[in-house]
Amino acid sequence: MIGSYPNTRLRRARAHAWSRAMHRETALTPADLIWPLFVTSGSGIEEPIKSLPGVSRWSVDGIVTRAKEAVDLGIPCIALFPNTPSDQRSEDGAAAYDPDNLMCRAIKAVRDACGSDVGILTDVALDPYTSHGQDGLLDGQGYVTNDDTVAVLVDQALNQAEAGADIVAPSDMMDGRVRAIRMALEMGGHPNVQIMSYAAKYASAFYGPFRDAVGSGGLLKGDKKSYQMDPANGDEALREVALDIQEGADSVMVKPGLAYLDIIWRVKERFDVPVFAYQVSGEYALIEAGVAAGVGDRDALVMEKLTAFKRAGCTGVLTYYAAHAARLLHG
Ligand code: PBG
Numbered sequence: 001m002i003g004s005y006p007n008t009r010l011r012r013a014r015a016h017a018w019s020r021a022m023h024r025e026t027a028l029t030p031a032d033l034i035w036p037l038f039v040t041s042g043s044g045i046e047e048p049i050k051s052l053p054g055v056s057r058w059s060v061d062g063i064v065t066r067a068k069e070a071v072d073l074g075i076p077c078i079a080l081f082p083n084t085p086s087d088q089r090s091e092d093g094a095a096a097y098d099p100d101n102l103m104c105r106a107i108k109a110v111r112d113a114c115g116s117d118v119g120i121l122t123d124v125a126l127d128p129y130t131s132h133g134q135d136g137l138l139d140g141q142g143y144v145t146n147d148d149t150v151a152v153l154v155d156q157a158l159n160q161a162e163a164g165a166d167i168v169a170p171s172d173m174m175d176g177r178v179r180a181i182r183m184a185l186e187m188g189g190h191p192n193v194q195i196m197s198y199a200a201k202y203a204s205a206f207y208g209p210f211r212d213a214v215g216s217g218g219l220l221k222g223d224k225k226s227y228q229m230d231p232a233n234g235d236e237a238l239r240e241v242a243l244d245i246q247e248g249a250d251s252v253m254v255k256p257g258l259a260y261l262d263i264i265w266r267v268k269e270r271f272d273v274p275v276f277a278y279q280v281s282g283e284y285a286l287i288e289a290g291v292a293a294g295v296g297d298r299d300a301l302v303m304e305k306l307t308a309f310k311r312a313g314c315t316g317v318l319t320y321y322a323a324h325a326a327r328l329l330h331g
Pocket of ligand 1: 123210
C-alpha cells in the first residue's frame, strides 16, 4: 500500500552475513562443550555402539587419544563412563569403589598424558557396576534404598577423586547425596574437587542407547521412576536444584536436554549457579536416525540444537557431538 510502511523492519539486520554476525545474541564455542566417552577393557580396542552410530567404546589407550583430541579442539572437559566387565558386576556394585577399576585406570591414564590440560568429570551412580542395572542398592522388595546407597556413592566418589577426577557428578538422584559427598571430599583431602550434580534428572525414555553403551540395558529390570523425576514436573526440579545448591553443589545439570529447555531457563532465572544440560544418548541417536532418513543436514541440525542450549541459559552442554561440533566451530 503506497504511503504505508512498517515502523520497524527487523529484516534490515538480517540482510547480510556481517550484520547477522553483529547482531547474534548467542555464541557457541568449543569451551561450552563436555565430551562423554565410554571406556572398555583391554588395549587397542574400539567397539562401535550400534544404537549410537558414530560413537564407540575405547580402551584406556584410546580414551587417552580422545582426551588429547579434546585438548587440541579446545574442549575443556571429558566425562568418562565405564563398560564394566560382566564378571565384575555384582548385586552391591562394589567394583564402583575398587581403586583399580576401569574408571580409575582411565582417569589416571588421562591425567598422566594430559596433566591439567583437560578436566575429567566422573559419573557417580552404581548402574555400570550392578548386576541389576539400577543406580543404587536394592532392598528385599527390589526398591532402591536411599541412605544405604548414599553411603556407597560416597565411597565411589572418593575413589574417583583419589584417582584424579576433577568433577564428580552424582547422577543417581538419591536424596542427600550431595551433602554426604561434599563432606567426604572435604574430610578426605579433596577440597577442590567440584560437584556437578545431576540435579534435575528425569526418568526419561531417551537413555536407551547409553544403557547399551555401559552394558546395563539388558540387565535392567523395571524402571528408575522411584528416584528419577517425573517428566511432567517442573516446580519439583527447582526444589531439587535448591537442595543440591544448599548441600554444596558447585554446578547443576538438567537432563535430558532438548525436551527440558524450559527447566534450564527456569533454573537459570531463579538461581545464580552454572547450569549444564546433557544432550543424552537418545537425543543423539534421533538426530542420527533423522539424518539417515534424509530429514536434514547433520551439521545444521547439531549446531541449531546446541545453540538452543546456550540460548536457554546453559553454561555448557554434555554432548556426544562435542568433537564434531568443535571441529565445525574451528571451521
Ligand atoms: C547413570 C546415567 C545414565 C545416563 C548418564 N548417567 C543412565 C540412566 O540414568 O539410566 C544417561 C546418559 C545418556 O543417555 O546419554 N545413572
